Amino acid sequence: MGIKERKEREKKRRRDQILTAAIELIEEQGFEKTTMDEIAERAELSKGTLYLYFNDKSTLHQAVKKRGLEHLYDKFLQVIKQDLPGAELVKKMMLTFLNTLTHNAAFTKAMVLYEHIKEGYNKEKQEEPSIVEDCKNIEDELFMIMVRAIQIGIQDGSIKTHLEPKVLALMLSFQMSGMLKFYLSGSHDHAQKILNDNELSIPKLLEEFLEIQFHEKNSPSDNQE
Secondary structure, eight states, X not given: OOHHHHXXXXXXXXXXXXXXXXXHHXXXXXXXXXXXXXXXXXXXXXXXXXXXXXXXXXXXXXXHHHHHHHHHHHHHHHHHXXXXXXXXXXXXXXXXXHHHHHXXXXXXXXXXXXXXXXXXXXXXXXXXXXXXXXXXXXXXXXXXXXXXXXXXXXXXXXXXXXXXXXXXXHHHHHHHHHHHHHHTSSOOHHHHHHHHHTTOOHHHHHHHHHHHXXXXXXXXXXXXX
16 A cells, blocks of 8 residues: 555544544534534544644534435445335335434434535635535435336336326425424424324334325326226
8 A cells, every 4th residue: 555545544534533523422412512622532633633624613514414425325225226116115215314313413413504504615625526515416316316216116016106206206305304304393292292192103104104105196097087
C-alpha cells in the first residue's frame, strides 16, 4: 500500500470515528445539546482535528444523514434482490424504513433538520461534490429502487393500481415522510391508545395501508365490470 492509499485510509478511519462519536452523543442527549467539544472528546481527537473534517455542526449533521441514507440504501438493495412478489418487496422496504426511524434517533432527527441547515451550507469550501448533493443522489436511488419494486409488483399481479409506478412511489414517499414527522412529534399517547383499542401496532397499520394501496378497487378495469 502506497503513502497516498495509507493517508486516504487513515482519513476515512478518523472520519468514521468522528461520525460514530457524534451519533452516539446525539442518541444520548439530542442534536441541539451536543457540542463539537463533546464530539471531539468522545472521538478521542483534538478539536482542531475535528474541524479538519467538519467545518461546523451543520456539516457534521449532514454527514450523519448521509450515513443513515447509505445504511438504508444497502438495506433496500438487499430487499430488491430477493425473489418475492413486488408487493412484498415494497412492504419490506417500508418496514425497513420504519425500523430505521425507531432504532436510529440520530438519523431520524437529521432527516428533519437537514432541510433547514443545508441552505447555509457553503459548497465553495469543498472541491469534491458536497454532502448535500451526495444525500440527494442517494435519495434519488432509493426512490428508483422502490419504483422498480412497484414495477415488479404490477408485472406479477401482486400490485393492482391504475397509477404509474413513479406516482405510486411518490405517494409512498409521502407516507414515509408522515412516519418521520410522527416519530418526532413528541407524545404519541393518543395515537397509541387508538392502536391499542384496535389491537394494532404501527408496523401492522402500515401493512394495512399498503394492502389498500396495492389492491385498490377504483382501477379502470374494475369500473368497467
